[in-house]
Amino acid sequence: MCCICVHRILSTRRNLAFGHVQEQLVAVLIDRICTRAKxxxxxxxxxxxxxxxxxxxxxxxxSFGDHYYKLDGDIGGEKLRQVLADFFELVVTTPMADIAPWLGWVDTLTGLEQRTRRTFEALDSLLERVVADHRNKRFSSGRVVGVDEDQRDFVDVLLDMADKDAEFQLDTDNIKALILDMLAAGTDTTSSVLEWVMAELMNHPDVMQKLQDDIRAVLGVTGPVTRDHLHKLPYLKCVITESLRLHxxxxxxxxxxxxDTELLGYHIPKGTRVTIDSWAIGRDPATWERAEEFVPERxxxxxxxxxKLGHDFRFLPFGAGRRGCPGAGFGASSVELALANMLFHFDWGLPDGSRKLGASSLDMSEAHGLSVRRQAAQLVLAKPWFGH
Ligand code: HEM
Incomplete structure (x- = not known):
């Protein structure tokens, strides 16, 4: 499955092909911020x-292409957002029945079982519909029609493999599971990285100003920032790297x-569960100067x-080794493009007039779910920048 993700679904070529769609989605993001602020x-x-x-x-x-899939009775995608939020929460919830099977009735009493069933049914029927639509589209006069390489979404790639590649015997359940894995692994992480970077920038207005000056100097007076501009913005990468180190x-x-393994004099038997604490590694004062501070200049x-996975073990935002994140390139370009455009198009502030942007003005408490995200919702002021 990992091999499918790395070489077929999330390859560099497919990431590049997705560039223009990513730019369109960032335009929608900017538009939405503008509309809400107004x-x-x-x-x-x-x-x-x-x-x-x-x-x-x-x-x-x-994953699905440009067709807008909705749950029954959903208006504006709110129901789907809620189902996905429930799904992300349930994935990291341990049912009582897993700890002590004879206490399984507690899960019924707390509503966990019913909520799990409801969420599963909603997502499963949505994914069934997605796969069926893609299958129908592929059949023309009784034969399979290929979809242009650069136009293909994840479901197209997986269906191609199911139809033509004997090496991977993929059935509909495997395809649904892989797509759900992508949604789970890619959505929460991408949005929480963006939230943390924005929160750090709010708390460090000098860094925000420097980054905005950089972006606006490269762009001049006309936006938007496209993927072609990103390699001209090295400070943007420093800011994201530093935020990933801390968060x-x-x-x-x-x-x-x-x-069986020997490590620093300890014997660790085969089959031992080992947990790598990536949070502590990123803040280790033995490796990092001013480890707790946000200093992109480093x-x-x-x-x-x-x-790049595992080339620097002083911090591991995308993990390392064979289980490392296959979506790192895809996630990075989504984050960089969104952030650069948000900083180009708007000047940012905090809602409470008495609070100024500056050290510790935002609550940085963490909430633990599928990913570590900020606990408090980020309420901000977005003022369109009229330099362009
Ligand atoms: C910037 C955002 C992202 C961050 C910080 C991130 C981080 C991670 C980390 C730390 C892991 C575990 C790695 C390990 O155990 O060594 C992981 C796994 C994974 N990521 Fe990402 N990720 C991001 C975006 C994405 C995106 C956009 C996708 C897909 C479109 C994706 C797909 C996956 C998959 C499929 C796995 C493996 C899950 C599994 O083992 O079942 N990630 N990611």
Whole structure:
């Protein structure tokens, strides 16, 4: 499955082909921020909700194509957002029955069982519909029609493999599971990375100003920032790298030893569950100066390709080794493009007039779910920038 993800679904070529769609989705994101800000008397927007919706539409579009799939009776995608939120929460919830099978009745009493069933049914019927539509589209006069390589979404790629590749025997359930894996692994992480970077920038207005100056100097007076501009924005990468060091969305990376192992004088038997604490590694004062501080400048002299897996074990935002994130390139371009455009098009502030942008003005408490995200919803002021 990992091999399918890396070489077929999330390859560099497919990521590049998806570039123009990503740019369209960022345009929708900017438009949405603008509309919400205009609709509020003080220009306030709930950035958390907008970023979740952006991440969700990016992964859904890459997975399902440009057809807008809705749950029954859904208006404006709100029901789907809620079902996905429930799904992300349920994935990391341990049912009582798993701890002590004879206490399984507690899960019925707390409503966990019913909520799980409801969420499963909603997502399963949606994915059934997606796969059936794609199958129908592929059949023309009784024969399979290929979809142009650059136009194919994840479901197209998987159906092609199911039809033509004997090596992988994929059935509909496998395809649904893989797509759900993508949604689960890609949505929450992308939006929480964006939220943390914005929160750090809010708390460090000097860094935000420097980054905005950089972006606006490269763009001049006309936007939007496209994927072609990104390599001209090295400071943007330093800011994201530093934020990932402090706020890796997956703080624990679980592994199991496949053989008896000796490590630093300890004997670790085969089959031991080992948890790598990526959060603590990123903040280790033995490796990092001013480890707890947000200092993007530390990467200016020695830029780091933060998407490269396991080349620098001082921090592991995308994990490492065979189980490392196959969507790192895809996730990075979604984050960079969205962030650069948000900073180009708007000047940002905090809603409460008495609070100024500056150190510790935002609550940075963490909430643990499928990924580590900010606990408080991010309410901000977005003022369109009229330099363009
Ligand atoms: C910037 C955002 C992202 C971050 C920080 C991130 C981080 C991670 C991490 C830390 C892991 C576990 C790696 C390990 O155990 O060594 C992981 C796994 C994974 N990621 Fe990402 N990821 C991001 C975006 C994405 C995207 C956009 C996709 C897909 C479109 C994706 C797909 C996956 C998959 C399929 C796995 C493996 C899940 C499994 O083992 O079942 N990720 N990611």
């Amino acid at each position: 609709a509020h008397p003080k220009g306030e927007v709930n950035l958390s909700l907008i970023l979740i919706s952006y991440a969700n539409s990016t992964i859904s579009r890459a 890796s969305p997956s703080s624990f990376l679980p592994r199991e030893t496949t053989e 990467f200016v002299e020695a830029p780091d390709d933060y998407t």
